[in-house]
Amino acid sequence: MTIKEKIEALRRELREHNHKYYVLASPTISDYEFDMKLKELQALEEQHPEFMDATSPTMRVGGAVTKNFETVVHEHRMYSLDNSYSKEELLDWEKRVLRILGDSAVSFTCELKYDGASISLTYENGELVRGVTRGDGFQGDDVTANIRTIKSVPLKLRGDFPSKFDVRGEIVLPIDGFAKMNEERINNGEDPYMNPRNTAAGSLKLQDSSLVAERPLECLLYGITGSNLNFLSQFEMLLKAREWGFKVPSAAKLCKTTEEVMEFLEYWDTERHNLPYETDGVVVKVNNLQQQEELGYTAKSPRWALAYKFKTEQAVTILNKISYQVGRTGAITPVANLEPVLLAGTTVKRASLHNADQIAKLDIREGDTVYVEKGGEIIPKIVGVDLSKRPLHSIPTRYITNCPECGTELIRKAGEAQHFCPNESSCPPQITGRIQHFISRKALDIEGLGSETVELLYNEGLIKNYADLYTLTKEQLMPLERMAEKSAENLIKGVAASVNIPFERVLFGLGIRYVGETVAKKLAKAYKNIDALMAATASELEMVDEIGERIAESTVNFFSEEKNRDIINRLKEYGLQFSLTDEQLEGQTEKLKGQIFVVSGVFEKISRTELKKNIEDNGGKVSSSISSKTSYIVAGANMGPSKKEKADKLAIPIISEDDFLAMIK
Ligand code: AMP
Ligand code: ZN
Numbered sequence: 086m087t088i089k090e091k092i093e094a095l096r097r098e099l100r101e102h103n104h105k106y107y108v109l110a111s112p113t114i115s116d117y118e119f120d121m122k123l124k125e126l127q128a129l130e131e132q133h134p135e136f137m138d139a140t141s142p143t144m145r146v147g148g149a150v151t152k153n154f155e156t157v158v159h160e161h162r163m164y165s166l167d168n169s170y171s172k173e174e175l176l177d178w179e180k181r182v183l184r185i186l187g188d189s190a191v192s193f194t195c196e197l198k199y200d201g202a203s204i205s206l207t208y209e210n211g212e213l214v215r216g217v218t219r220g221d222g223f224q225g226d227d228v229t230a231n232i233r234t235i236k237s238v239p240l241k242l243r244g245d246f247p248s249k250f251d252v253r254g255e256i257v258l259p260i261d262g263f264a265k266m267n268e269e270r271i272n273n274g275e276d277p278y279m280n281p282r283n284t285a286a287g288s289l290k291l292q293d294s295s296l297v298a299e300r301p302l303e304c305l306l307y308g309i310t311g312s313n314l315n316f317l318s319q320f321e322m323l324l325k326a327r328e329w330g331f332k333v334p335s336a337a338k339l340c341k342t343t344e345e346v347m348e349f350l351e352y353w354d355t356e357r358h359n360l361p362y363e364t365d366g367v368v369v370k371v372n373n374l375q376q377q378e379e380l381g382y383t384a385k386s387p388r389w390a391l392a393y394k395f396k397t398e399q400a401v402t403i404l405n406k407i408s409y410q411v412g413r414t415g416a417i418t419p420v421a422n423l424e425p426v427l428l429a430g431t432t433v434k435r436a437s438l439h440n441a442d443q444i445a446k447l448d449i450r451e452g453d454t455v456y457v458e459k460g461g462e463i464i465p466k467i468v469g470v471d472l473s474k475r476p477l478h479s480i481p482t483r484y485i486t487n488c489p490e491c492g493t494e495l496i497r498k499a500g501e502a503q504h505f506c507p508n509e510s511s512c513p514p515q516i517t518g519r520i521q522h523f524i525s526r527k528a529l530d531i532e533g534l535g536s537e538t539v540e541l542l543y544n545e546g547l548i549k550n551y552a553d554l555y556t557l558t559k560e561q562l563m564p565l566e567r568m569a570e571k572s573a574e575n576l577i578k579g580v581a582a583s584v585n586i587p588f589e590r591v592l593f594g595l596g597i598r599y600v601g602e603t604v605a606k607k608l609a610k611a612y613k614n615i616d617a618l619m620a621a622t623a624s625e626l627e628m629v630d631e632i633g634e635r636i637a638e639s640t641v642n643f644f645s646e647e648k649n650r651d652i653i654n655r656l657k658e659y660g661l662q663f664s665l666t667d668e669q670l671e672g673q674t675e676k677l678k679g680q681i682f683v684v685s686g687v688f689e690k691i692s693r694t695e696l697k698k699n700i701e702d703n704g705g706k707v708s709s710s711i712s713s714k715t716s717y718i719v720a721g722a723n724m725g726p727s728k729k730e731k732a733d734k735l736a737i738p739i740i741s742e743d744d745f746l747a748m749i750k
Pocket of ligand 1: 164197203219307368
């Protein structure tokens, strides 16, 4: 087998596994095996850039950065849909359709209406060439680089497809993935996202495609446009799209009669709550494409389709009490404690009130009768108050001014929605929260120790911070309630084993505000050990790719506190990892030390991600914008004209890819 054949075979195999995993949801190999094969392919492609291919499965990790999304005119307009809110309206529409067609033999394809961001994907000769947002329906933004990272979007098609066509679909964020993203944000002290739909739409407009790659987005398909298409009906179209490798939800159904359409609506009105993603209705479409053409379009939407909107499930109940939770970072979350009520199949006792502004805006008070709704959020939310049921002597809610746990006066920074308890050092839930974060799976992953045990240890006065975990003895643990000899031993073993956890995860575990998993990795890589990191100033930190003012400031603040430095010194003594290992440092040099690079354009020999990695591996820094501090601009083809102008003005040397490679040789 030649190298080229080997590369192609690996690509084929990985594509197949991608399809099985992300489209069919039935993988046949483990994630580990998949990663190994992907790494093998990556290595081969790096050694043989002459076989580069934009449809390679290695392109899914992203890396391309788009500053301004180009406007693209849709070859076929992207229409809206007319809505109906009752079965009567739907029946009227069906009658109208029959009348216009003068035919009684009309069947319908019923599909779910996916709630996300619409997208149009262009395929030429079986390869994805472009992905464009709906925009105003006539023209949208070219978001191809971001679309490529979505695993259920095939980069290369299978089977017998037309040479050129557009597919239409919806980019959605499944509820599970959305909840996980928010959990992480709350953990990092950031405001949670409001709902999956806006987050999906926002994701498509992120400038850095590698950030999009990290989000669990999916693409659900519902239509194909083009000429010379070899199918006659909507339903056949869906089957074909599925054959070619697209994800077409299996809910779609061909309905021969009005009764069948009604059954579909009723079934999904309840069943939708068990779907992995959000849907707000059903789209009923005339099945026959010839008939669709005859019906045509109004100014805004097709006459051959109608969206039927489900009523949002609401429950009415009494708000008994507003309580306040304090998180690890001191963020206060108001919670509504409700009279238990059945909503979308589950009993709801608590609902989120988000923040002080939200409570004020809706004028929510204890004792009120409130409307509760369930969306993609982790817990349901209150959407309104029934003022006619408000008790006579009801008192407006006064948001707490002091921490419910430690009594400290709360603060609220300009531009932030959340109140904070500033008493980091002795507010109990902040202390235990930090320790719980330190031991969590993505940080030190300490086995044999759970959140409740942390609280117990703290309440018993055995630990005050995460460094104290390393001095715990069996004798101290044994007398505790529910602590058998075996579990005490496991706890101590788990703590001892954590000294081998790599530096970047220890750094994440320290719990610096805004320093999440990805940022911790970047900082560890840029500074290589904790001493160098602790010595960095805020403006130096900002030179690191993706580190902004907010993160830089919070990092400097953290290390400037004496008690944090003491804890780090203790952890060092206990043997935790505070620098990259020799293996991680391998291939790293100081050749570019002190130099700041800006990367612009498209490269031939190495990918942009690879280029950035090379800069960082050799001690240089990558910055996203040109300033007087920039040492070099590495320019590929199509360098942006505004960048060029700025570089010339500041007299910053522009070097080619080859010049750069020679520098690090
Ligand atoms: P609207 O935005 O309310 O006018 O609804 C039209 C949008 O619904 C389209 O742009 C699509 O992105 C979206 N949509 C979601 N699911 C479907 C589906 N099954 N068929 C057609 N359009 C859909
Ligand atoms: Zn407090």
